[in-house]
Amino acid sequence: MRIKIIVIVLLFILSPLGAQKRKRVKIHTSFGLSNRTESILKTIKNKDKSNNSYVLNKDDIAALLDILQKTDMCIKATVENISNKQTVAYKKFRTIDAISGIGEIKIIRSFEMGIFNPTGRKLDVAILNENTFFAFINNSGNLVFSRDGSLFVNADGFIVNRIGYYIYPKLQLRQNDSIVTLHITEDGAFFVKDDLNEDRRVGQIKIFTFQNPEALSFDKGCNCFTSSLSNKEYSENNLSLNNDKIMLQGFLELSNVMIVQEQVNYLELIRFYNLIYDTITRLDPSFSGVYKTHIYDPKYIDSLNVNIK
Secondary structure, eight states, X not given: OOXXXXXXXXXXXXXXXXXXXXXXXXXXXXXXXXXXXXXXXXXXXXXXXXXXEEEEXXXXXXXXXXXXXXHHHHHHHHHHHHHTTTSTTOOOEEESOTTTTGGGOOEEEOOOOOOEEEOOOTTBEEEXXXXXXXXXXXXXXXXXXXXXXXXXXXXXXXXXXXTSOEESSOOBOOTTOOXXXXXXXXXXXXXXXXXXXXXXXXXXXXXXEESOGGGSEEETTTTEEEOOOOGGGEEEEOHHHHTOOOEEETEEEOOXXXXXXXXXXXXXXXXXXXXXXXXXXXHOGGGTTSSOOGGGSGGGGGGGOOOOO
16 A cells, blocks of 8 residues: 555635635645545545535535544554564555545455564474464363464473463474474374384374455454354365475464565554544634643654564
């Protein structure tokens, strides 16, 4: 998303004496309206052909509020992306043309793969296929799905994720098994060396592929997705049966957030938000402060403490 908004000069005009007293904002095209900004104005008002300008009055507040609320959604999605730049395998929000398509705005997750980062850690593993996920058993006994392959061994020897959910199906190491000898094959089998220095198979994990991952619900508390989809909409894969080789030990998938692009989007969105906000408050001063929060201050982005690499 690339939003190019040219600064608009807003003229505050009072109606003539004797006419109905109400405030107006005239936005004249000679001040350099971008095509996208003008497309927004056209959704609210027809251009006054006599002076080639858009004159907005209090009757237009409802339409402006709708635009303001949708822009607010875009800003919050962008802030969420920036905040999760460092989250393993995080999938960013994507807004579908937030300005020119404001009437039918959609915010969806992009399941494009992130870069694979070598860690050298035995219990880190990445999946090389898009729309494919590890499965974990949560505290309620239900399956949740994640691209985050940061694995650990709990006190009982079970392989778990960073918050203690069991990998599916459950895998348990013996007390004398050494993580140093752990080997995860490209088809998801776990092996360790036994006392005779021979490979002993611990088990095989399964992965799930979704036809429409956008329908999954994200739980940021565990960096996992939940599903209410029917069995027809996803497949459970045993990689050893299919001879699939899509596991990469010693790597983690990074988030797919492009931090510089998100920062540019953020700044441009708040400029557009403030334009609409200021227009509304000129028409109705009682509105002032209703939608203003700290995330619309450009300095807020610095407080997110994102390490740009």
